[in-house]
Amino acid sequence: MATTTARKTSTKSSPVRIAVIGGGPKAAAIAAKAKVLRDLGKANIQVTIFEAEHIGAFWSGRQTGYTDGEQRLCTIAERDVGYPYNSMFGSEVDTAMASNFSWGTFLHGRTPGYEHGYSTWVDAGRKPPRHKHFADYLQWVIDESEASVVYERVTALDKETDGKHWRIDSRKADGSASTHRTRFNAVVVTGPGPANRLAIKPAKGAIVPESRIFNGSSFWSRRNEVLEALDTATKENSYSNNPIVIVGAGGTAAAILSWLVANGARDLPIQMVAGQPTLYTRVDSVFENRLFTDDEQWLTLSSEMRKAFFDRLNRGVVWATVMDHVSSATNFTMVVGRAQTIRVSKSGDIELSVKRDDGVTVGLRPSMLIDASGFNAWWFLSLVQGLPALPAAKSKRAKQRDQWQINMGNGLQLAGQPWDTYPPLHAPMLSSNLGPGFGSLMVLGAMADRVIKAHT
Numbered sequence: 301m302a303t304t305t306a307r308k309t310s311t312k313s314s315p316v317r318i319a320v321i322g323g324g325p326k327a328a329a330i331a332a333k334a335k336v337l338r339d340l341g342k343a344n345i346q347v348t349i350f351e352a353e354h355i356g357a358f359w360s361g362r363q364t365g366y367t368d369g370e371q372r373l374c375t376i377a378e379r380d381v382g383y384p385y386n387s388m389f390g391s392e393v394d395t396a397m398a399s400n401f402s403w404g405t406f407l408h409g410r411t412p413g414y415e416h417g418y419s420t421w422v423d424a425g426r427k428p429p430r431h432k433h434f435a436d437y438l439q440w441v442i443d444e445s446e447a448s449v450v451y452e453r454v455t456a457l458d459k460e461t462d463g464k465h466w467r468i469d470s471r472k473a474d475g476s477a478s479t480h481r482t483r484f485n486a487v488v489v490t491g492p493g494p495a496n497r498l499a500i501k502p503a504k505g506a507i508v509p510e511s512r513i514f515n516g517s518s519f520w521s522r523r524n525e526v527l528e529a530l531d532t533a534t535k536e537n538s539y540s541n542n543p544i545v546i547v548g549a550g551g552t553a554a555a556i557l558s559w560l561v562a563n564g565a566r567d568l569p570i571q572m573v574a575g576q577p578t579l580y581t582r583v584d585s586v587f588e589n590r591l592f593t594d595d596e597q598w599l600t601l602s603s604e605m606r607k608a609f610f611d612r613l614n615r616g617v618v619w620a621t622v623m624d625h626v627s628s629a630t631n632f633t634m635v636v637g638r639a640q641t642i643r644v645s646k647s648g649d650i651e652l653s654v655k656r657d658d659g660v661t662v663g664l665r666p667s668m669l670i671d672a673s674g675f676n677a678w679w680f681l682s683l684v685q686g687l688p689a690l691p692a693a694k695s696k697r698a699k700q701r702d703q704w705q706i707n708m709g710n711g712l713q714l715a716g717q718p719w720d721t722y723p724p725l726h727a728p729m730l731s732s733n734l735g736p737g738f739g740s741l742m743v744l745g746a747m748a749d750r751v752i753k754a755h756t
């Protein structure tokens with residue numbers, strides 16, 4: 301890679317050490333920005349990434365994650381780790397980000413497998429990258445950024461007695477525990493969190509038919525079992541009474557539907573259980589897109605308006621590119637309501653109870669059930685040591701979390717009590733009150749700016 305030819309990093313000040321939990325796009329964007337700021341002598345930020353599996357693990361389609369790697373991003377490739385290239389650190393930072401870390405530079409780099417990457421991409425119509433190619437891009441960015449990468453799963457975040465530094469405990473793949481000597485000035489948590497799971501209640505003596513029940517994550521890691529289940533049900537002709545049921549109508553559910561349609565289920569009965577009557581479509585609209593980069597206008601909106609915009613564009617919507625694939629499903633219906641419990645009878649039959657929108661509770665009997673009902677974005681709370689217990693009642697817990705989101709600081713760090721007694725903990729996934737795109741791939745460069753700016 302071309303190194304940034306400007307002032308040398310100021311070595312006088314001791315570095316600010318930021319730990320990022322998760323080696324995904326947010327880690328790549330923060331690590332790249334830190335490298336450019338160091339090279340330009342603008343800030344001395346050292347990034348350490350803790351990654352439980354491999355860089356881009358949720359995108360590569362290799363082990364875990366929410367994809368087979370073959371699906372394409374919904375957002376365009378130009379929304380790379382530097383986008384929107386209007387850095388609060390100045391235009392020379394944008395120039396360096398573009399020349400050293402952009403998607404175009406990655407494709408120009410003649411990395412093995414991408415030798416004619418740029419012309420191939422342009423000739424093919426500059427389509428959004430496949431997830432596995434995006435994972436390769438992330439790996440390249442992180443390599444070039446010279447960030448330290450610790451391939452361990454973080455198990456605890458504890459504050460030092462000075463109240464200003466984090467101590468991190470983690471576990472290696474072989475199960476052995478580590479406590480890292482480095483003390484971090486800030487931690488950034490990333491990732492959508494683990495897939496939510498509906499409660500499974502087996503009858504006495506029943507064996508849960510695990511081979512026919514999947515969630516938004518296991519669906520991808522157990523694709524062979526999905527194919528087997530499809531094959532068995534086709535042979536037994538059990539679909540006429542027992543449809544494939546998908547719970548959820550967001551991006552994950554749509555990606556699963558898209559994969560099923562492309563892998564033999566196009567004409568099979570598929571039911572989607574969701575609190576909305578249809579799959580809504582999201583397109584790339586200039587007016588919507590503008591709000592992702594117009595921080596000033598965003599701040600003029602009420603909290604209710606911000607939430608409405610965020611939900612309209614992120615919840616229960618399917619990008620038009622994915623919609624093109626799923627619309628070939630010939631036997632697809634929606635069941636409008638709330639999925640409640642999965643019951644398993646003694647004979648191994650699955651019944652999903654759904655409280656329909658009209659108040660009637662119905663029982664669906666799926667041949668295969670995929671629970672794609674969402675993720676727990678607050679997953680990291682269980683890592684933070686010494687946090688006061690959250691209220692037991694679900695509604696009170698939700699209220700508390702809403703308040704934390706409203707209190708969030710401009711650096712996307714949790715603020716107010718009890719967070720003011722901890723070193724900064726940045727949680728971009730929860731920052732929709734401050735901007736609609738810091739949690740996704742929409743404005744990774746602006747997200748990185750905000751996190752780093754809080755420490756300069």
Ligand SMILES: Cc1cc2nc3c(=O)[nH]c(=O)nc-3n(C[C@H](O)[C@H](O)[C@H](O)COP(=O)(O)OP(=O)(O)OC[C@H]3O[C@@H](n4cnc5c(N)ncnc54)[C@H](O)[C@@H]3O)c2cc1C
Pocket residue numbers: 321322323324325326327350351352353354355356357358359366367372373374375452453454455490491492551552555729739740741742
């Ligand atoms: C299938 C899918 C497609 C999406 N497509 C788009 C899109 O096209 N455009 C868009 O704007 N948004 C998209 N999103 C939404 C959103 O952008 C991403 O979920 C988000 O950007 C994820 O990036 P991340 O950097 O937060 O973390 P991720 O890429 O989700 O990475 C999290 C990483 O953390 C690691 N990890 C988890 N727990 C630990 C731990 N305790 N210790 C260490 N490591 C840990 C995991 O192994 C993983 O590698 C998509 C989401 C999904 C699920």
